[in-house]
Amino acid sequence: MNKGMTAKGRATRHRIIVAAAMLTREKGAAETTLDDVRAATATSKSQLFHYFPEGRADILAAVAEYEAGQVLEAQQPYLGDLSTWESWQGWRQAVLDHYTELGQKCPLGSLTAELGKSSPQARSIVTSLYDEWEAALVRGVKAVTSDEEEAVRRRARSILAAVQGGVVMLQGTGRTDYLDAALTAAISPLQPVTAGTA
Template sequence: MNKGLTAKGRATRQRIVVATALLTREKGAAETTLDDVRAATATSKSQLFHYFPEGRSDILTAVAEYEAGQVLDVQQPFLGDLSTWESWQKWRQAVLDHYIELGQRCPLGSLTTELGKSSAEARAILTTLFTEWEEALFLGVRTLTSAEPEAARIRARSILAAIQGGVVMLQATGVTDYLTAALMTSTDPLRPTAEGTD
């Protein structure tokens, strides 16, 4: 989407995307209007349509892409190498710290409950996010436990579902305990295997 834009144009477009992401976290995608975006970014209507020709749907798709990248980026470098129990613990703590800090303004909650429903393009971005995330967890489970592929896939999906459920409850209630319990419970079964190989 940035093809043909100058460096200044790319920076302006990114500024609009980031500001809109913050708006959707605060207000929800359904309640975020183009007027809200214009006010938050001090841009004109013509500027918005220059960078996002399809208007609101284009902006929300760009926000979904941005937020999906944020979800994975904050888990690095741990998500990229879950080969030891220590790396799993560091990854788990990074996830908890991130969502506890953001609370009800977390991008994952916004993605799954709001942005993922805004268009087919946004849904595809969300699907890609979960596929990449699941694959990283799957590889980590396989490396750490030598589990059979099917069992490792089920474990990876259960961890991912635990995070998602905990985040949705966090967004609804503002309480982080659900996420902490879900993440600990879904990953603790990996601990005995890890400790037994030390």
């Protein structure tokens, strides 16, 4: 979409996407209208359709792509190298800190509960996010265990589900202790066993 666009055009489009993302976090995708986006960005209807020819569907797909990037970026640099128990602990803390800071307005909840249902294109973006996230976790689990492939994939998926479940409960309650407990339990089997003394 950005191909052939001027730097100013890319900046304007990005500004609209970020504002629309904030609106979907606050109001939900179903309640966010083009008029809301126009008001939040001080753009005209013709401007919106210039950058998003399909209107609301295009904007929501762009928001899904933006939010997916935010979800993965917040986990770096740890997600890129989960090859030690220390890096797993760093990743867990980074995830916990990120969602504690965001509270009930988090992109992950918006992506899964709202944007993924808004269009086939947005659903595809959300699916790609989870595939990329799972692949990184799979690499990390492989690095610290000698488990078979299927066990590794199950572990990675259980960790991913722990994050998602904890975030959903955070959105519903405003409390991060569920996310904290779920993450701790999900990664604890990856901790190396230290030899005891006789």
